[in-house]
Amino acid sequence: MKELVEFIAKSIVDAPDEVKIEEETTEEGLTLKLQVADEDKGRVIGKQGRIAEAIRTLLRVKAAKADTKVRLEII
Amino acid sequence: MEMSEQKDGIAEVARETLEKLLGLMGVSTSVVLVSELAAEGEEGALPGLIFDIEGDDLGILIGRRGQTLACLQFMVRLIVAHRTKVWRPIVIDIGDYNRRRQEALQALAFRMAEQVKERGVPFALEPMPAADRRIIHLSLAENPDVTTQSSGEREERKVVILPQEPLD
Numbered sequence: 001m002k003e004l005v006e007f008i009a010k011s012i013v014d015a016p017d018e019v020k021i022e023e024e025t026t027e028e029g030l031t032l033k034l035q036v037a038d039e040d041k042g043r044v045i046g047k048q049g050r051i052a053e054a055i056r057t058l059l060r061v062k063a064a065k066a067d068t069k070v071r072l073e074i075i
Numbered sequence: 076m077e078m079s080e081q082k083d084g085i086a087e088v089a090r091e092t093l094e095k096l097l098g099l100m101g102v103s104t105s106v107v108l109v110s111e112l113a114a115e116g117e118e119g120a121l122p123g124l125i126f127d128i129e130g131d132d133l134g135i136l137i138g139r140r141g142q143t144l145a146c147l148q149f150m151v152r153l154i155v156a157h158r159t160k161v162w163r164p165i166v167i168d169i170g171d172y173n174r175r176r177q178e179a180l181q182a183l184a185f186r187m188a189e190q191v192k193e194r195g196v197p198f199a200l201e202p203m204p205a206a207d208r209r210i211i212h213l214s215l216a217e218n219p220d221v222t223t224q225s226s227g228e229r230e231e232r233k234v235v236i237l238p239q240e241p242l243d
Contacts, residue, residue, distance in 0.1 A: 004099040011092070011154040048229060051153065054146040058100055061135055061143060065101040 001070050004062055005032055008055055013040035029069030032059075036074075044074060085159050086124055092154045093126055093167065096147065097136075104130030109168070123164030133169050141176060144169055145204055177210055184214035187236050192220040197237040202227065208234050 002021050010016035018037040023030060036044055045052045056072050063070040086108060093106050109125040128136065137144045148167040156162050166173070183200070191198050200211065211234045212223050224235050 004096075007095060007099055008150065008154070012157050050149075054149050054153075057138070057143055057146040058096065058150060061102065061138075062100045064135060065132075 001030060001059065001062055001066075002032060004059060005034055005055060005072065008058070009034060009036060009044055012051070013037065013043050015040055029063075029071065031071045031073060033073045033075050041074070085155065085161055085163050088158055089124055089151060089155045089165050090126065092158075093128075093147075093151050096150065097128070100136075102130070102132045102136060104128050104132070104136070123166060125166045125168065128167065128169045133172075137169055137172055140203060140207075141172065142204065144172065145206065176207070180207055180210045181214045184211045184236075188215050188218055188221045191236045191238050195238050197235050199226070199235045200233050202231050202233040205232075208232065211236075 002023055006019060006021055009019045009021075013019060013036050015037040018035075018040070020035040022033040022035075024033065025031075034044065043051070044055070046054075052072070052074055059070055059072055090106055090108060097104050097106070105128075107127045107129060109127045135143070136147065138146075144167065148165065151167060152162075152165050155165060168174070187198050187200065203211075208225055212225075215221055215223050215236065220239055222237050222239055224237065225232055226235050227233050
Protein backbone atom coordinates (compact mmCIF):
# COMPACT_ATOMS: atom_id res chain seq x y z
CA MET A 1 0.00 0.00 0.00
CA LYS A 2 2.58 2.43 1.18
CA GLU A 3 4.88 1.73 -1.75
CA LEU A 4 2.15 2.52 -4.26
CA VAL A 5 1.39 5.91 -2.71
CA GLU A 6 5.08 6.62 -2.31
CA PHE A 7 5.84 5.86 -5.95
CA ILE A 8 3.00 8.04 -7.22
CA ALA A 9 3.72 10.93 -4.87
CA LYS A 10 7.46 10.94 -5.60
CA SER A 11 6.74 10.83 -9.33
CA ILE A 12 4.55 13.93 -9.38
CA VAL A 13 6.11 16.32 -6.88
CA ASP A 14 9.04 18.67 -7.29
CA ALA A 15 10.57 17.70 -3.95
CA PRO A 16 10.47 13.88 -3.81
CA ASP A 17 12.84 13.81 -0.82
CA GLU A 18 10.17 15.51 1.27
CA VAL A 19 7.55 12.86 0.63
CA LYS A 20 6.74 11.08 3.88
CA ILE A 21 4.13 8.47 4.57
CA GLU A 22 2.98 7.26 7.95
CA GLU A 23 0.99 4.09 8.37
CA GLU A 24 -1.61 3.63 11.06
CA THR A 25 -3.61 0.46 11.58
CA THR A 26 -6.99 0.68 13.24
CA GLU A 27 -9.89 -1.78 13.40
CA GLU A 28 -11.26 0.07 10.36
CA GLY A 29 -8.22 -0.96 8.36
CA LEU A 30 -5.11 0.85 7.30
CA THR A 31 -4.73 4.64 7.18
CA LEU A 32 -1.93 6.19 5.18
CA LYS A 33 -0.93 9.75 5.99
CA LEU A 34 0.86 11.39 3.12
CA GLN A 35 2.97 14.43 3.74
CA VAL A 36 4.66 16.49 1.04
CA ALA A 37 6.38 19.88 0.81
CA ASP A 38 3.90 22.78 1.06
CA GLU A 39 4.58 23.81 -2.54
CA ASP A 40 3.78 20.28 -3.68
CA LYS A 41 0.45 19.96 -1.93
CA GLY A 42 -1.50 21.06 -4.97
CA ARG A 43 0.36 18.48 -7.05
CA VAL A 44 -0.88 15.56 -4.99
CA ILE A 45 -4.37 16.95 -4.43
CA GLY A 46 -5.14 18.45 -7.82
CA LYS A 47 -8.01 20.61 -8.97
CA GLN A 48 -11.11 19.68 -7.01
CA GLY A 49 -9.11 16.86 -5.44
CA ARG A 50 -8.88 15.01 -8.72
CA ILE A 51 -5.36 13.69 -8.23
CA ALA A 52 -5.98 12.60 -4.63
CA GLU A 53 -9.12 10.79 -5.81
CA ALA A 54 -7.18 9.02 -8.56
CA ILE A 55 -4.56 7.88 -6.02
CA ARG A 56 -7.37 6.59 -3.78
CA THR A 57 -8.99 4.73 -6.66
CA LEU A 58 -5.76 2.94 -7.56
CA LEU A 59 -5.12 2.22 -3.90
CA ARG A 60 -8.55 0.59 -3.61
CA VAL A 61 -7.54 -1.98 -6.23
CA LYS A 62 -4.53 -2.94 -4.14
CA ALA A 63 -6.65 -3.03 -0.97
CA ALA A 64 -9.31 -5.18 -2.64
CA LYS A 65 -6.63 -7.63 -3.74
CA ALA A 66 -5.33 -7.78 -0.18
CA ASP A 67 -8.92 -8.06 1.11
CA THR A 68 -8.56 -5.04 3.37
CA LYS A 69 -9.59 -1.40 3.58
CA VAL A 70 -7.34 1.58 3.24
CA ARG A 71 -7.76 5.30 3.76
CA LEU A 72 -5.51 7.98 2.40
CA GLU A 73 -5.13 11.30 4.18
CA ILE A 74 -3.08 14.15 2.89
CA ILE A 75 -1.69 16.19 5.75
CA MET B 76 14.81 9.31 -14.14
CA GLU B 77 16.52 10.73 -17.16
CA MET B 78 14.69 13.42 -19.02
CA SER B 79 14.12 12.75 -22.63
CA GLU B 80 12.63 14.74 -25.46
CA GLN B 81 12.71 11.81 -27.83
CA LYS B 82 9.46 10.16 -28.61
CA ASP B 83 10.89 6.70 -28.01
CA GLY B 84 12.02 7.92 -24.61
CA ILE B 85 8.48 8.93 -23.76
CA ALA B 86 7.08 5.59 -24.85
CA GLU B 87 9.63 3.88 -22.59
CA VAL B 88 8.86 6.11 -19.60
CA ALA B 89 5.15 5.55 -20.14
CA ARG B 90 5.54 1.79 -20.30
CA GLU B 91 7.79 1.68 -17.23
CA THR B 92 5.36 3.87 -15.30
CA LEU B 93 2.37 1.75 -16.22
CA GLU B 94 4.16 -1.51 -15.40
CA LYS B 95 5.39 -0.12 -12.10
CA LEU B 96 1.91 1.06 -11.11
CA LEU B 97 0.31 -2.26 -12.02
CA GLY B 98 2.97 -4.15 -10.10
CA LEU B 99 2.46 -2.00 -7.00
CA MET B 100 -1.30 -2.42 -7.32
CA GLY B 101 -0.75 -6.15 -7.09
CA VAL B 102 -2.24 -7.17 -10.41
CA SER B 103 -0.43 -9.59 -12.65
CA THR B 104 -0.66 -8.28 -16.16
CA SER B 105 1.48 -7.52 -19.11
CA VAL B 106 1.55 -4.28 -21.01
CA VAL B 107 1.71 -4.09 -24.77
CA LEU B 108 2.40 -0.96 -26.76
CA VAL B 109 -0.20 -1.28 -29.46
CA SER B 110 0.45 1.65 -31.68
CA GLU B 111 1.49 5.20 -32.01
CA LEU B 112 -1.62 7.09 -32.97
CA ALA B 113 -1.12 9.70 -35.62
CA ALA B 114 -2.21 12.99 -34.11
CA GLU B 115 -5.35 14.21 -35.78
CA GLY B 116 -5.21 17.50 -37.55
CA GLU B 117 -2.32 19.31 -36.01
CA GLU B 118 0.83 19.42 -38.08
CA GLY B 119 3.97 18.42 -36.25
CA ALA B 120 2.12 17.26 -33.15
CA LEU B 121 3.61 14.20 -31.51
CA PRO B 122 1.63 11.03 -32.08
CA GLY B 123 -0.26 9.55 -29.14
CA LEU B 124 0.64 6.26 -27.53
CA ILE B 125 -1.81 3.42 -27.04
CA PHE B 126 -1.10 0.71 -24.50
CA ASP B 127 -3.11 -2.42 -24.01
CA ILE B 128 -3.14 -4.37 -20.78
CA GLU B 129 -3.42 -8.13 -20.95
CA GLY B 130 -3.73 -10.66 -18.17
CA ASP B 131 -6.03 -11.76 -15.37
CA ASP B 132 -7.92 -9.49 -12.96
CA LEU B 133 -8.91 -7.16 -15.73
CA GLY B 134 -12.37 -6.47 -14.29
CA ILE B 135 -10.95 -4.95 -11.12
CA LEU B 136 -8.73 -2.71 -13.24
CA ILE B 137 -11.63 -1.42 -15.30
CA GLY B 138 -13.80 -0.59 -12.31
CA ARG B 139 -17.32 0.75 -12.23
CA ARG B 140 -18.13 2.54 -15.49
CA GLY B 141 -14.45 2.30 -16.34
CA GLN B 142 -13.52 4.65 -13.54
CA THR B 143 -10.45 2.75 -12.36
CA LEU B 144 -9.14 2.51 -15.91
CA ALA B 145 -9.72 6.25 -16.35
CA CYS B 146 -7.76 6.96 -13.14
CA LEU B 147 -4.92 4.70 -14.25
CA GLN B 148 -4.68 6.52 -17.58
CA PHE B 149 -4.85 9.90 -15.86
CA MET B 150 -2.07 8.90 -13.44
CA VAL B 151 0.22 7.60 -16.18
CA ARG B 152 -0.25 10.83 -18.17
CA LEU B 153 0.45 12.91 -15.09
CA ILE B 154 3.62 11.03 -14.13
CA VAL B 155 4.96 10.92 -17.68
CA ALA B 156 4.28 14.64 -18.20
CA HIS B 157 6.00 15.46 -14.90
CA ARG B 158 9.04 13.32 -15.70
CA THR B 159 9.57 14.16 -19.34
CA LYS B 160 8.12 17.69 -19.39
CA VAL B 161 6.49 16.74 -22.67
CA TRP B 162 2.78 16.24 -23.03
CA ARG B 163 1.82 13.43 -25.30
CA PRO B 164 -1.58 11.76 -25.51
CA ILE B 165 -1.45 8.38 -23.82
CA VAL B 166 -4.35 5.98 -24.07
CA ILE B 167 -4.63 2.87 -21.96
CA ASP B 168 -7.02 0.14 -22.97
CA ILE B 169 -7.85 -3.17 -21.41
CA GLY B 170 -8.77 -5.92 -23.77
CA ASP B 171 -11.32 -4.28 -25.99
CA TYR B 172 -12.90 -2.25 -23.23
CA ASN B 173 -12.59 1.19 -24.79
CA ARG B 174 -13.82 0.08 -28.18
CA ARG B 175 -16.75 -1.88 -26.77
CA ARG B 176 -17.64 0.99 -24.45
CA GLN B 177 -17.57 3.41 -27.35
CA GLU B 178 -19.86 1.22 -29.42
CA ALA B 179 -22.26 0.76 -26.53
CA LEU B 180 -22.37 4.51 -25.88
CA GLN B 181 -23.00 5.26 -29.53
CA ALA B 182 -25.85 2.77 -29.66
CA LEU B 183 -27.31 4.31 -26.49
CA ALA B 184 -27.02 7.81 -27.95
CA PHE B 185 -28.81 6.83 -31.16
CA ARG B 186 -31.56 5.00 -29.28
CA MET B 187 -32.23 7.87 -26.90
CA ALA B 188 -32.10 10.47 -29.68
CA GLU B 189 -34.80 8.53 -31.48
CA GLN B 190 -36.95 8.60 -28.35
CA VAL B 191 -36.39 12.32 -27.79
CA LYS B 192 -37.36 12.99 -31.38
CA GLU B 193 -40.56 10.97 -31.07
CA ARG B 194 -41.69 12.31 -27.73
CA GLY B 195 -40.40 15.84 -28.11
CA VAL B 196 -39.13 15.97 -24.51
CA PRO B 197 -35.52 16.17 -23.27
CA PHE B 198 -33.89 13.06 -21.83
CA ALA B 199 -31.02 13.02 -19.34
CA LEU B 200 -28.54 10.13 -19.46
CA GLU B 201 -26.92 8.77 -16.32
CA PRO B 202 -23.85 10.66 -15.06
CA MET B 203 -20.67 9.66 -16.87
CA PRO B 204 -17.02 10.70 -17.16
CA ALA B 205 -15.92 13.39 -19.61
CA ALA B 206 -14.56 10.95 -22.20
CA ASP B 207 -17.88 9.11 -22.31
CA ARG B 208 -19.89 12.32 -22.54
CA ARG B 209 -17.72 13.35 -25.45
CA ILE B 210 -18.60 10.17 -27.31
CA ILE B 211 -22.32 10.91 -26.84
CA HIS B 212 -21.92 14.53 -28.00
CA LEU B 213 -19.93 13.46 -31.05
CA SER B 214 -22.36 10.64 -31.91
CA LEU B 215 -25.22 13.11 -32.10
CA ALA B 216 -23.37 16.14 -33.46
CA GLU B 217 -24.66 15.52 -36.98
CA ASN B 218 -28.15 14.50 -35.94
CA PRO B 219 -30.59 17.16 -37.22
CA ASP B 220 -33.38 16.16 -34.81
CA VAL B 221 -31.65 16.69 -31.46
CA THR B 222 -29.03 18.75 -29.67
CA THR B 223 -26.95 17.75 -26.65
CA GLN B 224 -25.83 19.59 -23.55
CA SER B 225 -23.96 18.63 -20.40
CA SER B 226 -25.45 19.59 -17.08
CA GLY B 227 -24.65 19.00 -13.42
CA GLU B 228 -21.40 19.32 -11.55
CA ARG B 229 -18.37 17.04 -11.26
CA GLU B 230 -19.36 13.42 -10.56
CA GLU B 231 -22.97 14.20 -11.36
CA ARG B 232 -22.31 15.70 -14.76
CA LYS B 233 -24.42 14.11 -17.46
CA VAL B 234 -25.54 14.58 -21.03
CA VAL B 235 -29.02 15.84 -21.76
CA ILE B 236 -30.47 15.17 -25.20
CA LEU B 237 -32.95 17.84 -26.30
CA PRO B 238 -35.30 17.98 -29.23
CA GLN B 239 -34.09 20.41 -31.87
CA GLU B 240 -36.13 23.61 -31.87
CA PRO B 241 -37.79 23.95 -35.25
CA LEU B 242 -36.27 26.79 -37.23
CA ASP B 243 -38.81 29.46 -38.10
